[in-house]
Ligand SMILES: Nc1ncnc2c1ncn2[C@@H]1O[C@H](COP(=O)(O)OP(=O)(O)OP(=O)(O)O)[C@@H](O)[C@H]1O
């Protein structure tokens with residue numbers, strides 16, 4: 178391991194590994210929204226913390242049947258809800274953003290950091306000052322009354338004139354769905370614009386019934402045609418400028434990039450989930466830029482949501498994906514979302530095309546594109562920290578792991594809801610439960626954006642939590658060796674650098690919540706940026722190059738605490 182000095186090779190799961198089967202999920206557990214305690218203590222907490230225990234005993238904290246009542250600020254409003262629904266590339270987000278732009282104050286809540294960035298950029302460009310707030314960024318603009326945030330950061334205690342929740346069908350996502358439900362029920366805005374798939378309409382109408390909000394549904398049509406091809410691509414010789422090949426593992430992504438570049442006609446940008454978001458944006462920008470040599474994109478389903486890319490044709494290299502348990506066919510919504518990136522309105526390609534690499538896959542592609550997405554039946558839900566905290570007062574001997582497990586098994590839900598899948602969070606709970614820190618601090622680690630499937634990332638979390646418990650302060654240099662970051666030379670070195678980036682990202686996230694105890698945010702952020710640059714250097718060097726136009730970065734960057742002037746300009 179190049180730069181991280183992680184002391185504990187094995188993350189202790191306290192014997193829960195049998196229960197906690199690793200599951201791949203496209204949705205990262207970026208679950209800030211459970212941090213009710215930081216956003217302000219809810220009514221329940223106020224009421225019961227001052228009452229005697231008898232009264233608290235009578236209250237059923239496991240009863241989650243009325244989640245709309247968790248948000249008193251929103252309930253005081255009679256919100257006007259606008260549901261913008263239709264196929265991909267139909268202008269849903271565009272119309273909602275127009276309303277946001279013309280409102281005196283507002284918030285955009287998106288499912289991806291990249292989308293929040295895009296919206297903040299767009300509003301600021303239109304002279305509407307807009308802050309950018311994600312788990313790891315706070316970019317505040319003077320006088321801003323607008324915010325672009327990731328949905329987990331949505332504030333349910335402020336009042337806005339207008340709010341937009343994009344990709345609202347994500348409320349059905351097993352891991353992140355509850356953050357969308359929280360935004361739907363909890364954002365206090367005069368106008369709430371929801372953009373997404375028509376499959377979510379009946380569920381949203383049902384969920385909002387007890388709120389008394391007015392609901393207006395607006396249906397949209399695609400703005401430019403999407404043509405499913407009758408012919409497969411067959412061979413990489415047939416790749417053309419503007420093509421995007423989709424595959425689902427990073428190994429396949431690099432394999433395909435190599436195969437295409439060996440033909441010496443095209444250079445490929447890549448976009449996939451574990452690339453740092455800044456790198457993803459720059460790769461996408463290079464591909465979008467007609468004057469760049471990178472004219473083909475090789476991507477995973479990380480491109481599948483809301484993004485506007487300059488894609489002429491989507492080519493599925495496979496119609497199957499490993500979901501953590503088994504290889505399964507892509508769902509109808511996945512196929513539509515991904516295919517919907519081709520021929521975006523206003524891009525260089527007025528007509529989008531979609532095909533598969535292999536002829537055998539074409540029938541599933543065609544049938545998926547013709548079928549409506551299955552109607553969503555349930556929305557995700559998770560108890561707020563306040564409920565967990567109150568429950569813990571009645572059961573002081575139970576650790577966070579047992580409390581969460583108890584909620585998972587015993588929570589009472591109405592038929593429109595399911596309780597979120599929190600296997601990843603349980604793994605963290607098992608790690609932090611043995612440490613002498615408060616329930617609130619444990620909870621904070623549990624909802625942090627750690628990837629427990631990634632060994633380096635989970636070791637980073639363990640070490641941060643242990644150092645925090647032992648000393649109350651976590652210096653980055655205790656686990657980070659300066660001067661050791663290098664341009665990766667192999668794919669495994671690349672993977673390691675991506676993981677180091679995740680650990681640094683986690684440090685930044687913690688530094689925003691435990692500021693005094695994680696004081697090295699700037700250092701972590703600059704090291705993160707260097708990781709991104711080194712990864713990009715790798716991407717540019719990897720494979721055939723017509724004219725290497727790479728920036729002059731030394732192959733071994735001095736990633737010490739004093740960055741060289743040369744490197745600083747990239748950071
Ligand atoms: N009326 C319009 N005038 C100019 N550009 C538009 C208009 N409507 C949409 N666009 C542009 O068309 C593209 C697609 O629109 P948008 O992103 O709103 O689609 P969407 O329905 O939200 O798609 P998705 O489901 O993929 O999120 C965007 O680049 C957007 O700026």
Ligand SMILES: [Mg+2]
Nearest residue numbers: 269270372483
């Ligand atoms: Mg959209």
